[in-house]
Amino acid sequence: MKVAVCQLNVLQGDRESNLLNAEQKIDEAVSNGAEIVVLPEMWLSGYDFKHLSKHSEPIDGETSLFLLRKAKQHQIWLIGGSFTADRGDGVYNTSLSYNPSGELINTYSKMHLIGLMKEDQYLKGGLDSPLFDLGNHRASTVICYDIRFPELMRHYAAENASVLFVPAQWPIQREEHWRILLRARAIENQFFVIGANAAGRNENDVFNGHSMIISPLGEIIAEAGSEPTILYATIDLDSVSSVRERMPVLKDRRPELYKI
Numbered sequence: 001m002k003v004a005v006c007q008l009n010v011l012q013g014d015r016e017s018n019l020l021n022a023e024q025k026i027d028e029a030v031s032n033g034a035e036i037v038v039l040p041e042m043w044l045s046g047y048d049f050k051h052l053s054k055h056s057e058p059i060d061g062e063t064s065l066f067l068l069r070k071a072k073q074h075q076i077w078l079i080g081g082s083f084t085a086d087r088g089d090g091v092y093n094t095s096l097s098y099n100p101s102g103e104l105i106n107t108y109s110k111m112h113l114i115g116l117m118k119e120d121q122y123l124k125g126g127l128d129s130p131l132f133d134l135g136n137h138r139a140s141t142v143i144c145y146d147i148r149f150p151e152l153m154r155h156y157a158a159e160n161a162s163v164l165f166v167p168a169q170w171p172i173q174r175e176e177h178w179r180i181l182l183r184a185r186a187i188e189n190q191f192f193v194i195g196a197n198a199a200g201r202n203e204n205d206v207f208n209g210h211s212m213i214i215s216p217l218g219e220i221i222a223e224a225g226s227e228p229t230i231l232y233a234t235i236d237l238d239s240v241s242s243v244r245e246r247m248p249v250l251k252d253r254r255p256e257l258y259k260i
């Protein structure tokens with residue numbers, strides 16, 4: 001399947017421009033043959049917590065209608081980055097995914113909130129770790145800081161996920177952490193990892209891109225530079241099972257001995 005990662009320049013607080021840009025990039029990705037399109041974290045508003053109430057909307061609000069419409073229009077799998085979703089008991093950094101019929105197939109709210117970026121002062125942390133079906137394969141999503149918590153991704157691998165999507169707004173200071181952690185998560189879990197970062201800046205941070213598509217052996221299949229772009233690669237999700245058969249890391253675990 002051909003994957004496209006839209007590495008967007010997210011303009012803080014400027015919903016109108018960000019929406020237009022996302023729509024153009026999705027259209028462009030599809031015109032280049034993409035079947036799976038991935039957006040970054042908070043692509044609609046950026047980390048604009050001062051105006052959180054303006055940016056918060058219900059799960060079935062306008063962002064979800066936009067994503068649904070694009071998935072259906074182009075008959076693609078759309079991993080819709082994330083946005084600030086008001087889920088009744090609070091606002092969550094939430095990722096929605098759609099299948100080519102425009103059906104919502106995954107709702108994941110970021111579990112680990114990053115205090116360094118004051119996220120925990122404004123948002124609630126998600127409690128669920130769902131998987132979803134992508135054709136004949138299982139898939140999963142985490143958001144940005146979540147990749148520092150390998151237990152979550154191990155859960156997805158143990159539940160037979162073949163691919164992990166990682167929408168992010170990862171700052172330049174820790175770019176090597178981003179690159180190394182994405183590869184480590186791919187190697188240890190033997191699944192594809194698709195990281196979609198932003199490329200641009202807000203009042204506090206620079207986001208340096210380097211979106212990546214990584215194989216279950218940890219090879220970098222494609223990596224973007226620091227400019228806004230669309231990153232493409234063709235991936236074979238069937239290859240995951242042969243990698244796991246050759247070296248059965250997941251079977252060789254001894255979880256009864258780990259005190260975590």
Ligand SMILES: O=C(O)CCC(=O)C(=O)O
Binds near residue numbers: 144169174177
């Ligand atoms: O973990 C990091 O260094 C960056 C995480 C982050 O920027 C985020 O979760 O938004």
